[in-house]
Amino acid sequence: MGTSRMFRIFVVLGSAFMILLIIIYWDDVGASHLYLHTPVSPGPKIPHPPPQQRPQTSRSPSFLSDIDAFVNQFLEPGTGEPTDPAPVDTSNQSEKAEERYIPRQEWKIHLSPVAAELRERQEQRRRLLQEMCANDSVVFPGKNRSFDDIPNKELDHLIVDDRHGIIYCYVPKVACSNWKRIMIVLSESLLQDGVPQRDPLAISRDLVHNSSMHFTFNKFWKRYGKFARHLMKVKLKKYTKFLFVRDPFVRLISAYRNKFELRNEDFYRRFAQVMLRRYAKQPTPPASVDEAFAVGIHPSFSHFIQYLLDPQTEKEMPFNEHWRQVYRLCHPCQIQYDFVGHLETAEEDAEHLLRQLRVDNVVEFPTSHRNLTASSWEADWFSTVPVEARRELYKLYEPDFRLFGYDRPDSILNE
Template sequence: MAKARLFRLGLALGSVGMVLLIIVYWDSVGTAHFAPHTAVSRPHTLGPRPSPEQAVGRELTPDMDAFLENLLGAGTKQNVPPGRKTEPPPLPTPSRPPLGSVEESVRGYDWSSHAAQQGPDSDRRQAERRGVLRDFCANASFVFPAKERSFDDIPNYELNHLIVDDRHGVIYCYVPKVACTNWKRVMIVLSQSLLHGGAPYRDPLDIPREDVHNSSTHLTFNKFWRRYGRLSRHLMKVKLQKYTKFLFVRDPFVRLISAFRSKFELENEEFYRRFAVPMLRAYANLTSLPASVSEAFSAGLKVTFSHFIQYLLDPRTEKLAPFNEHWRQVHRLCHPCQIEYDFVGKLETLDQDAAQLLRLLKVDGQLHFPPSYRNRTASSWEEDWFSEIPLAWRRQLYKLYEADFVLFGYPKPEHLLRG
């Protein structure tokens, strides 16, 4: 009996020793062992960075990250027997999307062909976008809330927009109202995080919208704590150094218009109860409101764009809860001054940027980016939408979203801000 207890004690001590050895190795050698891909906490001195082609084309070297993931039973990479070659599946032919929601049915898809030309201009455009981000994040005179905090200072719940694909070494920060439904579909196909009939999806448009936006479908940074515990931040940093990180952005004011149209001009029960009812009570002085959005719409009770702007500018809004993700600033969703992105796409150049990114990720032979929505919220509409908004409100709104305008290279909308 005593020998058995000693044996079990020896096993336990050995396991603890192994974990301690891993941690010591990780802290002293692990991250230094890699040629850093990008800085996690952005330095304030500018230096040369690897090109996107170098970043995407590198091999993911076997390292302590992979060993630790396997040890923890969390590895997602498929094991291929030595000597066996894997052939990529044939490129699926895009099919008509399942119209699983009113919003998707109303907006429709653009099925016309778009020539997505690649070349020096595309590479130069990416270099310029990343350069603008780098310069303004390093510019001490350009200040906005939370700019100077480190990656470690960002709470886990603020990392819920960073989707990880370990199979291809990709991290995508999704921004609502910037083609995020279809980029999430692409990430599901790449990561094989969702099965249909026992097999992974191959065509992004086959994935139902409700599954796309189900948070359980995606591995995001905020879930790392449950999986890795105290090692979660260390793993995040290693993946941020090694993986290719991208996001897509949009003119901030046009994004706001798009958010208003999809969430308040269409019958949306959740947004009616959570946001429209409080707005109508606070800014339309209505006390007795219907219980359902259909009843409200039938009675002609709708939130106006003016109510929406008042809500965004009201200091009580942020005190009650952070902005909803559909109108939260991009820098608060994706933390571009703490995470150095390798690819910055824009909705205004979606076709070209999507084709370039899939090519850089070396997955353009495996899938197409789904046909983009017919964009019914154009930049040229800004003057019409803001015509009834007082000038003082417009200027306050610009200050609220100024960091997004500046960081992502969108010109200040002087035509809306002049007296």
């Protein structure tokens, strides 16, 4: 009995010692050594061997996978899997799937330098963020807290790709569907016929917005337990971090158009019915979105703005992610982003970013042909909103305007 107890104590102590060694190794070696075939740190691009010279052999387990396996064996049954299982198409997989592995398009690596204008644009945007975060005249909730003070539930928009050392904070209504597609391709989290999906546009919207397809910071607790916050900070230090933003008022118009002018049962029940009861004198709105659209009932843009300004809204629940402020989604004063893209310059910024990430040989940013909401429409959309309400709305979103360099919309606020 004594020997058995001593053996269990020895195993526990040995396991704790091994975890400590892993953490120390992580800090010393750094994320850039986890995947030797895909450098993380910026530097001169070196052409890879042509595809035909690359042996198509199975990949060896990564160091991160070893950490996962080691840490997870100490989790109690039912405490959660290391990461949510991704939906996989297993209908046509075979033992020869590896033979059908599609080589990366090495020929597409850009060897010419990025234009000085684009580099300066990024420097200005990063510098502005730093200045605004240090400027006492820009005040908003949570500005001065530390990263450790951010609740875990507020880290769910930070998607991590360990394969290439990338962290993307997605902002809904800012091309986030296509950037999520790119993150799925890069992380190789979706298989098609046994091989990683390489075409972003072939990934359906349902999969794109399926949380199981993305490894986000708020999932670290399930995987790493008490070491989660430490590993988050290691990756924030060593990985390339980016986000895309757009004019805050135009983003609100886009959110309204997408969620309330189109048939969306979930948003109708959760939000539209509330707006109709409170602001449209509809005490008993139609039970479903189909019934509402059949009789031409839906909240107006003015009702939507009233909903955002109503103190009761945030008392009931935090803003939905589609109209939540970017500073609340991505924490730009706690996370030093390496790249800040604007939707207004999306194509140039996307090409620049993919080259900076050194993955422009792996994936291209999908060109969108949808009817995008334009800044020139602002005056028409806000014409039904009282001027005082417009000014209150600006105060609500002013931090986003100033943090990301968008001009104060005086033509709308001073009418």
